[in-house]
Amino acid sequence: MNEEQNNSREQSNTLIDRHEKIIEILKQNGSVSVSSLTEKLGVSEVTIRKDLSMLEQRKKLHRTHGGAILASPFISDRHVSEKEKQNIDEKQAIGAAAATHITKNDSILIASGTTVLYFAREIEPKSHLTVVTASVNVTSVLSQLKDIDVIQLGGIVRFSSLSVVGPFAEQMLDNFNCSKLFMGVDGIDLSFGLTTTNALEASLNKMMINCCQRLVVLADSTKFGRRGFSKICDLEAVDEIITDDKTPARSIQELEERGIKVTVVHP
Helix, strand or coil: CCCHHHHHHHHHHHHHHHHHHHHHHHHHEEEEHHHHHHHCCCCCHHHHHHHHHHHHHHHCCCCCCCCCECCCCEEECCCCCHHHCCCCHHHHHHHHHHHHHCCCEEEEEEECCCHHHHHHHHHHCCCCCCECEHHHHHHHHHHHCCCEEEEEECCCECCCCCCECCCHHHHCCCCCCCEEEECCCEECCCEEEECCHHHHHHHHHHHHHCCCCEEECCCCCHHCCCCCEEEEECCHHEEEEEEECCCCCHHHHHHCCCEEEEEEEEC
């Protein structure tokens, strides 16, 4: 093997090693900037940008302004039956942790989504419980338990989420005041806030927040750093987030610094 071939192989190995380090840094932090990678890896910004472009072409990450994240931040609407099969262990653990928040003779709101469905399956009331919910699936689960009064909101039933939205549901909420709202989301962006893929669902969620004393968000780690089409609220409206141990430590730290309680479960 001649010197030129040796140099080519060394360059290839160096490139592969650098790409692996970039992916590892992303897994640890959720996002990364070009400048920080330049400092950590000891190469130029031009080199890092080329690396990020190559990794994006291989669908290993998604480029952002001045850096990268592991996946595209933009979310498409998918059917609840598809989402229910993803991150099952994480959602079960999150649901079990959320169920411990229910108190004696409680009155709670449950929004829509697959994580709140796992939460509903974990509820075993030791006294009377009143539940107001937009989710048809949650109603189906909880209406079978004798110690729970379920109030199903009325309105337009969305095909993809099997939950109700619209003015009729919003008008019903004017009559209720609940201790806690348990809400799933499609995206948690530390600068943009909580989002979902549907504008009507976002509107109903805003109304729910207004008639509860405490907002508890149930979200697995895949929801962080992502955005749906419609904004629900800023993070300042959130009291607690229950998530799993794959959520980037930096995200958890920033949330706690902003006064939001973060409960981390270990599936």
